[in-house]
Amino acid sequence: MSAASLAHARHVLSGNPVTALAFGLFALLVGTAILGPALVPFDPIAAAGPALQPPSARHPFGTDAIGRDVFSRVIAATRLDLGMAFAAVAIVFACGTLTGAAAGFFGGWTDRIIGRLADTIMAFPLFVLAMGIVAALGNTVTNIVIATAVVNFPLYVRIARTEASTRRGAGYVEAARLSGYGEAHILFREILPNLLPIMMVQVSLTLGYAILNCAGLSFIGLGVRPPAPEWGIMVAEGASAIISGEWWIALFPGLALMIAVFTFNLLGDGLRDIVDPRRRT
Amino acid sequence: MMLAVIARRLAAALPTLAGVVVVTFLLTRALPGDPAAYFAGPAATREAVEQIRAQLGLDRSLGMQFLGYLRELARGDLGLSITTGQPVLSDIVARLPASAELTLLALLFAALAGISLGVLAALRPNGWLDNLCRVIATLGVCLPAFFTGLLLIYVFYYLLGWAPAPLGRLNAFAAPPPHVTGFFLIDSLLAGQGETFRSALAQILLPALSLGIFAVAPIARITRGSMLAVMSSDFIRAARAHGLSGRTVVIAYALRNALLPVVTTLGMVFSFLLGANVLIEKVFAWPGIGSYAVEALIASDYAPVQGFVMTMGFLYVLLNLAIDLLYRVIDPRMEVTA
Numbered sequence: 105m106s107a108a109s110l111a112h113a114r115h116v117l118s119g120n121p122v123t124a125l126a127f128g129l130f131a132l133l134v135g136t137a138i139l140g141p142a143l144v145p146f147d148p149i150a151a152a153g154p155a156l157q158p159p160s161a162r163h164p165f166g167t168d169a170i171g172r173d174v175f176s177r178v179i180a181a182t183r184l185d186l187g188m189a190f191a192a193v194a195i196v197f198a199c200g201t202l203t204g205a206a207a208g209f210f211g212g213w214t215d216r217i218i219g220r221l222a223d224t225i226m227a228f229p230l231f232v233l234a235m236g237i238v239a240a241l242g243n244t245v246t247n248i249v250i251a252t253a254v255v256n257f258p259l260y261v262r263i264a265r266t267e268a269s270t271r272r273g274a275g276y277v278e279a280a281r282l283s284g285y286g287e288a289h290i291l292f293r294e295i296l297p298n299l300l301p302i303m304m305v306q307v308s309l310t311l312g313y314a315i316l317n318c319a320g321l322s323f324i325g326l327g328v329r330p331p332a333p334e335w336g337i338m339v340a341e342g343a344s345a346i347i348s349g350e351w352w353i354a355l356f357p358g359l360a361l362m363i364a365v366f367t368f369n370l371l372g373d374g375l376r377d378i379v380d381p382r383r384r385t
Numbered sequence: 386m387m388l389a390v391i392a393r394r395l396a397a398a399l400p401t402l403a404g405v406v407v408v409t410f411l412l413t414r415a416l417p418g419d420p421a422a423y424f425a426g427p428a429a430t431r432e433a434v435e436q437i438r439a440q441l442g443l444d445r446s447l448g449m450q451f452l453g454y455l456r457e458l459a460r461g462d463l464g465l466s467i468t469t470g471q472p473v474l475s476d477i478v479a480r481l482p483a484s485a486e487l488t489l490l491a492l493l494f495a496a497l498a499g500i501s502l503g504v505l506a507a508l509r510p511n512g513w514l515d516n517l518c519r520v521i522a523t524l525g526v527c528l529p530a531f532f533t534g535l536l537l538i539y540v541f542y543y544l545l546g547w548a549p550a551p552l553g554r555l556n557a558f559a560a561p562p563p564h565v566t567g568f569f570l571i572d573s574l575l576a577g578q579g580e581t582f583r584s585a586l587a588q589i590l591l592p593a594l595s596l597g598i599f600a601v602a603p604i605a606r607i608t609r610g611s612m613l614a615v616m617s618s619d620f621i622r623a624a625r626a627h628g629l630s631g632r633t634v635v636i637a638y639a640l641r642n643a644l645l646p647v648v649t650t651l652g653m654v655f656s657f658l659l660g661a662n663v664l665i666e667k668v669f670a671w672p673g674i675g676s677y678a679v680e681a682l683i684a685s686d687y688a689p690v691q692g693f694v695m696t697m698g699f700l701y702v703l704l705n706l707a708i709d710l711l712y713r714v715i716d717p718r719m720e721v722t723a
Contacts, residue, residue, distance in 0.1 A: 224404030228698045231660025233408075236694035239682055240412040316529055320664055323531050324679045339532055343668060346539045347551070358532035365527040 113378050123374030129367040137183040144176035149331040152176070156350050166352035169345060172331075174338075178356050181333040185364065188245065189314040192252035193307055199253070200260025201296070201303050207261065208268030209291050215265070222258035230255040234317060238326045248327035252317045256310050263306055267299050301379040309372035312365040319361055335361045390713060398706050405698035410454050413691050414447070463695070464688030468681055473692035477674050481696070482567025483554055484666065484673030488658050490570075490589060491596035495654070499601045500647065503608025504640060507616060518605050525602025530661035534595035534668040541591060548591050549584075551669040559584040592669040599661050600654045607650045612643040641715075648712050652705045659697055 118124075146152035151171035152163070159166045165174035207218040225233065237251035271277060271294075280290045319336030322328040328337050335357040342354025429437075438444050445453070457463075463473035506518035534551075541548040549556050554569055559581050562572035569585035615621065616639055624634045663675035670676065674693055681689035 220400070220404070223401060224408060227401045227405050227702050228408070228694065229656045229659035229701050231663060232694055232697040235663065235678065235682065236409075236412050236690060239687060239690040239694075243682075243685075312527065319529060320531065320660075323529075323664060324667055325683050336529075339529070339535065343531075343535055346535050347543065349539075349543050351539050351543075354532070354535050358529065358535070361529055361532065362524075362527050365529075366524070369523065369527060 120374060120377065122370060123377065126367055126370035126374050129363065130371055133182065133186060133364055133367060136179060137186045140179040140182050144173075144179050146173035146176040148172065148177045148180040148333045156345070156353075158350075159352055165356040166350075168338075168341060168353045174353060174356055177333040177338060178335070178360050181335050181338065181357065182360070182364075184245075184328070184332065184334050185315055185319065185336075185361070188249050188252070188318040189311050192249045192256070192314045192318070193311050195249070195253040196256040196260055196310070197303065197307055200257050201264045201299060204261035204264025205268040205291060205295055205299055208265035208270075209272055209295055210287070211269070211272075218261060218265075222261045225254065226258045231317065231320060234321060235324070235326070238321060243326055245327045248318055248321050251321070252314050255317065256314065259310065260303070260306060264299055264303065267302055268295050271295055271298060305372055305376045305379055308368055308375050312368035312372070315361065315364050315368070391710060394706055394709055398702055401702050402699065405695060405702060406455070406458065407451075409691055409695040409698065410451055412694065413454070413687075414450065463692040466681060466689045467686040468684050468689070473689050476677060476689065477692055477696055480672060480674045480677050483671060484662060484675060486568040486570065487589060487592055487596065487665070487671060487673060488662050490593040491658060491662075492600065492654070494593055494597035495600035495604055495658075498597070499604025500608050500640075500644075502601070502605040503610075503647075504612055504635070504643075506605070506609045507612035507643075508635065510613065515609075518609055522602045522606040522609075525598065525605075528599060529664075530595060530599045531664040531668050533598055534592065534665050537591050537595050538668070549587050551591065553670050553672055554585060554588050555581070556584045556588065592665050592671055595668070596658060596661055596665045600658055603650060603654055603657075604647060607647050608643060611646040612639060615639045615643045645712070645716055648708060648715060651708050655701065655704050655708075659701060 141148075149172065152173040153167050153171050155167060155169055155171040157163055157167040157171075163173050163175060165178060168174055168177070203218050207215040228236075234248075234251040234255050237254055238247050241247040241250065277290055277294055280294050285293075318327075319334070319339075322334050322336035323340045325337075325340070328334040330337060330341070338357035339354045339361070342350070342352075342357070345351075345353045435444075443450070461474050463477070465471070466473050466476055469476055502514070502518050502521065506512075506515040509515060538548070538551050542551060555561060562569060562576045562578055562581050562585075565572045565575055570582065570589065573579075573582040573585055621634060621639055624638050629638075662673070663679060665671065666673045666675035667679050674696065678690050678693035681687070681693075
């Protein structure tokens, strides 16, 4: 990023405290994911006191059905939840952007085949397809990540395709062509770098969805195995307790989930304001 | 004319339906490990596994397997559920009305709440309702549906005691109404069973609300945006200049036109709803096809899961078709360009 665009980013941020807040929350989340497991007061997978204790000074988020400290579990879970979402989005960012850009740039059959593939994925309600993929590939964390990447694939393809096809006849592409560069070279060196800013906005927006998707899958018992701390599975563990009034077991992991999704959505909107001022809302 | 349009759209949806079948087939054949060994059980001998492999047709080429799969599909054979011991198709048919009733009620709630919120927000930009709309649109998409459901259970069942226990479609004392549509709310009214209707309504309110809240946000945001655009257009100014009352202008002129983009987002909203439906059904022990698939998944019973994924794929494609046709009914201009 050049000095001018950094200054531009700072200008947009200064007029938009919400985005600044989102960047702060993002730093907090990433910090928690990296340092959290080392800082927690109790072992997240071992009993730390009597079971079903309401929040207290010793256990700020209370304890769960087998006496584990909910606070330590919520903090320690950040790494797994963010990790799954980041991994899924990284995969779909790489694959989706590349195939989408190729479809938009080459057109013709490439475009038709890739478009049909994306349409077929879109023919399913996305969460349902993710369930089916995890059921078919096997009930593991890796497959949750793969399934989340696959259901996001059409979105990336669609955006990258549109952006690439509008740049197909751009002056700098023609210039590269006249300079004797091959089509593959133009795709990788001229088209893709120009797609990156708009795709980064998408990355941030889909991170929130990816977290919800992964947590939803583990909520219904897929992928993450107990006793591993993970927000979705913790809400599931608290579900039976909430009917008898022990609200804290499900509430805190649920809130953590919401804050994470909220952060990524805000961040996405903020990044969009910086990258694409025309779509500012 | 309309029939021709329907036929054309149906033909255009065929490749997508074929795609659904192919994906479901691939998911069947990608079972973890060796399906033959899985079905034979851990104590089976090598011959028994081979026998089952031949029986399942797994020793044939992928193309032949696909043809066999198509033949089974044509007969309506989706396999047997190990958990319930019933054919998957009859299980799904029996449970589909529960899911449909829940999803449609949630959609109704989301559409009513989302559209009125969006309209009111657009009438006074930057007023308090507009700000509320913005907050809901931002927070609503962050809410995990299963978490909202649990919060509502805690508040309305445990704290206030207004809602019944979140366990299924009817309370323990009510018998299901005679089967007509499979929708308990409608069937109980048709049979004149007021008590059953009240019980069914009390049971469905919370799950439908938790599912609907999820969809209010996108609908409200789109309605607000398109309503703002329409309200500043020339024909609204003309209607105002003719001295029509504010109510007539907003409802008869502006809203009708502003609803067009809302209808197109219904497809995305349905994708959300049908997915979140699975989570809500698990939270409320709702006996629909979502909880059926979840129970089967946990028991490593794969035929129901695949049947479920395919049913949902088919339903979703047909819903999108219906939305497309609805759009044409609302906006006749589409005929000219089509």
